[in-house]
Amino acid sequence: xxxxxxxxxxxxxxxxxxxxxxxxxxxxxxxxxxxxxxxxxxxxxxxxxxxxxxxxxxxxxxxxxxxxxxxxxxxxxxxxxxxxxxxxxxxxxxxxxxxxxxxxxxxxxxxxxxxxxxxxxxxxxxxxxxxxxxxxxxxxxxxxxxxxxxxxxxxxxxxxxxxxxxxxxxxxxxxxxxxxxxxxxxxxxxxxxxxxxxxxxxxxxxxxxxxxxxxxxxxxxxxxxxxxxxxxxxxxxxxx
Amino acid sequence: xxxxxxxxxxxxxxxxxxxxxxxxxxxxxxxxxxxxxxxxxxxxxxxxxxxxxxxxxxxxxxxxxxxxxxxxxxxxxxxxxxxxxxxxxxxxxx
Numbered sequence: 001x002x003x004x005x006x007x008x009x010x011x012x013x014x015x016x017x018x019x020x021x022x023x024x025x026x027x028x029x030x031x032x033x034x035x036x037x038x039x040x041x042x043x044x045x046x047x048x049x050x051x052x053x054x055x056x057x058x059x060x061x062x063x064x065x066x067x068x069x070x071x072x073x074x075x076x077x078x079x080x081x082x083x084x085x086x087x088x089x090x091x092x093x094x095x096x097x098x099x100x101x102x103x104x105x106x107x108x109x110x111x112x113x114x115x116x117x118x119x120x121x122x123x124x125x126x127x128x129x130x131x132x133x134x135x136x137x138x139x140x141x142x143x144x145x146x147x148x149x150x151x152x153x154x155x156x157x158x159x160x161x162x163x164x165x166x167x168x169x170x171x172x173x174x175x176x177x178x179x180x181x182x183x184x185x186x187x188x189x190x191x192x193x194x195x196x197x198x199x200x201x202x203x204x205x206x207x208x209x210x211x212x213x214x215x216x217x218x219x220x221x222x223x224x225x226x227x228x229x230x231x232x233x234x235x236x237x238x239x240x
Numbered sequence: 241x242x243x244x245x246x247x248x249x250x251x252x253x254x255x256x257x258x259x260x261x262x263x264x265x266x267x268x269x270x271x272x273x274x275x276x277x278x279x280x281x282x283x284x285x286x287x288x289x290x291x292x293x294x295x296x297x298x299x300x301x302x303x304x305x306x307x308x309x310x311x312x313x314x315x316x317x318x319x320x321x322x323x324x325x326x327x328x329x330x331x332x333x334x
Contacts, residue, residue, distance in 0.1 A: 180312075180315060180319055181309075181311070181312050181315055183319070184315030184316070185315060188315075188318055191322075222304060222308055223308065225304075225308075226305065226308045226309065229305060
């Protein structure tokens with residue numbers, strides 16, 4: 001790979017490259033923006049991994065108890081389906097593939113900070129795109145369930161027509177709050193970690209692992225959960 | 241007297257940058273309300289688990305979900321602070 005591209009993709013390993021997210025748009029090629037590059041690489045890796053997994057599942061013998069990667073995948077699928085069923089009801093189990101995809105991407109993207117890379121979700125482009133996808137799914141499923149007229153009436157007028165301005169503001173705030181919540185959480189973790197690394201220098205390995213555990217692992221998993229929960233709750237609300 | 245000396249001795253850019261930093265600090269004060277709210281939620285969750293220890297899993301899940309949503313206002317303040325510090329939107333309007 002082109003070494004220049006590698007440098008852009010990885011950034012400085014101490015995290016000081018993080019502050020350049022906002023600053024160096026002029027001297028950085030926008031196509032190989034590190035977070036977007038990391039995101040594309042992550043999507044490719046996940047695709048290849050799940051294609052291999054799918055082949056393994058197809059070859060597996062259903063009469064024997066599953067083990068290894070097949071067992072892991074069964075647990076993953078069962079967990080996601082259980083979550084969707086618990087939140088949205090058995091009727092909307094067809095949302096499970098979408099929710100599972102979102103969860104797999106978001107968990108891996110948030111945990112990328114552990115490898116010293118800049119997490120894709122610390123770029124507002126990525127989180128805004130994810131929020132727009134969620135809103136399109138929400139509006140689309142609402143229109144599919146109730147028709148355009150029914151969806152607009154239920155969402156904006158409902159029983160209390162004088163609440164129309166409030167409803168419009170609330171609907172506009174949904175993608176903004178969804179994207180900024182994820183972006184702010186992951187970016188704040190990255191900035192605090194880079195400040196720790198810069199302040200402590202060679203002593204940072206003493207304290208950094210615990211903070212990585214909180215800011216990357218705990219915060220990343222919780223924010224993934226919040227994102228998919230809100231997606232499910234809003235989609236179900238649009239359909240009823 | 242003092243203000244006049246200060247005003248004549250610093251440049252416009254320096255003044256705007258310094259005031260942006262002050263504004264960023266003030267914006268992060270939105271974390272106060274979030275801290276109070278999250279602590280309140282955690283206290284109520286502890287009380288709920290004390291009353292009904294078998295519902296610990298549900299209470300924990302609901303508490304974390306609610307706290308993460310309550311964190312939104314602090315995140316907004318943080319985003320405003322980040323924009324003020326690193327993008328400097330006010331300098332370009334000089």
